[in-house]
Amino acid sequence: MSIMIDREKCIGCGKCAEVCPGNLIKLDGKAFIRYPKDCWGCTSCVKECKVNAVKFFLGADIGGMGSLVYTRQKGDILTWVIERPDGSVKEIDINRKESNRY
Amino acid sequence: MRSQKMQFKKLRTDVLIIGGGTAGCYAAMTIAQNSPDTKVLICEKANIKRSGCLAAGVNALNAYITKGCTPQDYVDYARHDAAGIVRGDLLLTMSENLNSVTAHLEQLGLVILKDENGNYVTRGKRNLKINGAFGFNVNEEIFYSITAKAVIICTGGAAGLYKPNNPGFSRHKMWYPPFNTGAGYAMGIRAGAEMTTFEMRFIALRCKDTIAPTGTLAQGVGAKQINSLGGVYEDKYGLTTSQRVHGTVMENISGRGPCYLKTAGITAQQDDALIKAYLNMAPSQTIKWLESGKMPSEQNVEIEGTEPYIVGGHTASGYWVDTDRETTIHGLFAAGDVAGGCPQKYVTGALAEGRIAALSALKYIAAQSISEISDEKISENFSRAEKFLNNKNSRFSCEQLEEAMQTVMDRYAGGIGTNYRYNDRQLDIADERISQIQTLTDELCAEDMHELMLIYELRERLTVCKTLIAHLRARKETRWHSFAENLDYPQRDDENYLCCINSKLENGRIKIIKRRLIKEGERYEHNDRP
Numbered sequence: 256m257s258i259m260i261d262r263e264k265c266i267g268c269g270k271c272a273e274v275c276p277g278n279l280i281k282l283d284g285k286a287f288i289r290y291p292k293d294c295w296g297c298t299s300c301v302k303e304c305k306v307n308a309v310k311f312f313l314g315a316d317i318g319g320m321g322s323l324v325y326t327r328q329k330g331d332i333l334t335w336v337i338e339r340p341d342g343s344v345k346e347i348d349i350n351r352k353e354s355n356r357y
Numbered sequence: 358m359r360s361q362k363m364q365f366k367k368l369r370t371d372v373l374i375i376g377g378g379t380a381g382c383y384a385a386m387t388i389a390q391n392s393p394d395t396k397v398l399i400c401e402k403a404n405i406k407r408s409g410c411l412a413a414g415v416n417a418l419n420a421y422i423t424k425g426c427t428p429q430d431y432v433d434y435a436r437h438d439a440a441g442i443v444r445g446d447l448l449l450t451m452s453e454n455l456n457s458v459t460a461h462l463e464q465l466g467l468v469i470l471k472d473e474n475g476n477y478v479t480r481g482k483r484n485l486k487i488n489g490a491f492g493f494n495v496n497e498e499i500f501y502s503i504t505a506k507a508v509i510i511c512t513g514g515a516a517g518l519y520k521p522n523n524p525g526f527s528r529h530k531m532w533y534p535p536f537n538t539g540a541g542y543a544m545g546i547r548a549g550a551e552m553t554t555f556e557m558r559f560i561a562l563r564c565k566d567t568i569a570p571t572g573t574l575a576q577g578v579g580a581k582q583i584n585s586l587g588g589v590y591e592d593k594y595g596l597t598t599s600q601r602v603h604g605t606v607m608e609n610i611s612g613r614g615p616c617y618l619k620t621a622g623i624t625a626q627q628d629d630a631l632i633k634a635y636l637n638m639a640p641s642q643t644i645k646w647l648e649s650g651k652m653p654s655e656q657n658v659e660i661e662g663t664e665p666y667i668v669g670g671h672t673a674s675g676y677w678v679d680t681d682r683e684t685t686i687h688g689l690f691a692a693g694d695v696a697g698g699c700p701q702k703y704v705t706g707a708l709a710e711g712r713i714a715a716l717s718a719l720k721y722i723a724a725q726s727i728s729e730i731s732d733e734k735i736s737e738n739f740s741r742a743e744k745f746l747n748n749k750n751s752r753f754s755c756e757q758l759e760e761a762m763q764t765v766m767d768r769y770a771g772g773i774g775t776n777y778r779y780n781d782r783q784l785d786i787a788d789e790r791i792s793q794i795q796t797l798t799d800e801l802c803a804e805d806m807h808e809l810m811l812i813y814e815l816r817e818r819l820t821v822c823k824t825l826i827a828h829l830r831a832r833k834e835t836r837w838h839s840f841a842e843n844l845d846y847p848q849r850d851d852e853n854y855l856c857c858i859n860s861k862l863e864n865g866r867i868k869i870i871k872r873r874l875i876k877e878g879e880r881y882e883h884n885d886r887p
Binding site for chain 1: 402403404406407408409412413468495496523525526527528529530531534535536566567632633636637640641643644645647648649807810
């Protein structure tokens with residue numbers, strides 16, 4: 256369970272590092288994950304990143320196939336973007352003003 | 358004081374809150390509302406926006422009192438689930454606060470599902486005195502001595518004691534936050550506070566690999582637990598969490614594994630709702646479905662039990678508190694997962710306890726002045742931390758010792774590897790090995806403050822392990838399958854064990870104390886404090 260940070264896209268704002276509940280992300284001008292194996296997979300950092308530099312993936316040891324996931328937010332809509340290794344992309348919208356049915 | 362690596366700072370406050378998760382933040386909010394002049398300091402190793410159990414979000418408030426139900430109904434439910442070992446006074450005072458904190462959360466902007474009449478929808482029942490604390494900054498080289506009139510401890514429970522489901526790259530893909538390492542328990546144990554019911558471990562039944570919740574499937578779409586032959590087995594073992602885990606273990610042992618939640622055949626709308634529900638709380642499960650190319654309607658979801666945790670929000674482990682949530686140490690109050698005797702409190706219960714503890718702390722500080730922490734104590738604690746920063750050439754790394762601890766607990770104290778079972782001889786070995794690992798931690802070295810934190814977290818977990826082993830040994834019965842499955846005593850024994858098992862550290866030894874169960878309506882006070 257971990258994240259990947261795209262250093263080309265990262266603008267070094269530090270929001271991901273600030274919000275990580277495990278203090279696992281550090282900055283050297285840009286963000287990097289210092290302790291990838293210690294990530295809980297909470298995706299807090301993914302939701303903070305405004306430039307979609309932080310992407311989340313499943314480790315191969317728990318069945319991950321290499322998809323990368325990030326989010327976009329517009330008003331109450333949080334869009335989850337899943338980029339599959341074959342290049343196909345799936346988007347799922349969640350309305351934050353609606354509670355879960357389950 | 359001569360400082361080598363770390364600077365030293367003194368801080369003063371009226372109420373110190375250790376841990377800025379659900380209970381801690383709500384305690385701070387309660388104090389700010391009721392007594393704006395009281396100074397509050399929250400100590401937290403991460404940003405409070407995402408610290409504690411709810412970093413990923415939570416898709417359901419498990420505990421509130423729905424229409425037609427009373428707080429007493431909730432107490433009865435929790436008591437049944439814990440096979441009797443609960444504190445009625447704590448559960449009732451918590452339950453009485455559930456709906457007002459829920460309404461308050463809603464006022465603050467949280468969206469909560471309601472029925473057409475505007476009612477909340479049910480989701481299925483479910484003589485020491487403290488002067489302050491020491492701490493250090495996890496980013497900068499600063500050591501703090503903090504004096505306070507009262508302290509509220511809200512540090513959560515303990516993960517990472519046992520070898521996890523996936524010990525490799527995804528070792529931290531666990532149910533409970535891996536960053537909750539039992540700091541609050543360890544602080545209390547070392548200070549001589551009385552602890553209760555550590556033997557009632559919590560093991561979650563989860564979706565395999567992603568360790569995502571199963572309740573969303575079981576309650577959301579009515580998915581039953583089935584074995585690999587298609588047989589529904591949940592009726593055979595019972596429906597409490599411990600029975601659901603136990604049933605899954607038994608089916609696997611009997612050669613009928615793997616086990617699943619039967620989702621095949623649900624509708625496309627249900628698929629869609631599940632995909633969204635999991636994105637809100639455990640996105641890995643949604644990714645897993647998308648990556649496998651098969652939706653839950655097409656494929657049953659494999660399930661497994663997690664490694665055991667100590668967590669007072671689900672079971673009854675934690676500080677032994679009076680009805681006002683004061684621990685056996687004067688001026689130290691406990692709320693949330695760190696507080697014992699009050700299982701099934703979940704998010705809203707942690708808020709309720711944060712409120713109760715905050716109000717009790719306010720009452721307490723009215724008659725208190727700050728007492729200074731002695732220079733001797735400061736120097737002792739500063740030097741201990743400083744030593745790890747100056748140590749060189751440790752034979753073992755912190756990570757190696759962490760794995761050693763988890764392996765010992767797994768093999769000898771009832772981890773996944775032994776199907777959660779243990780006997781007295783195994784516990785003896787566990788106890789001895791954990792003590793040995795404790796001595797090895799003395800020579801660990803930290804390159805920076807983050808590594809210093811990791812060493813402290815390891816030492817805290819080892820302290821919790823010692824108390825846990827003592828508790829597992831003390832309850833000579835099997836009341837909860839899996840949670841405390843003692844092979845020497847496979848039967849439930851109400852005659853001798855319908856009571857709380859408590860412990861406290863006295864002269865370096867863990868002393869076990871049996872205490873009667875306190876009923877709702879009683880006001881429990883500590884009258885034989887240490």
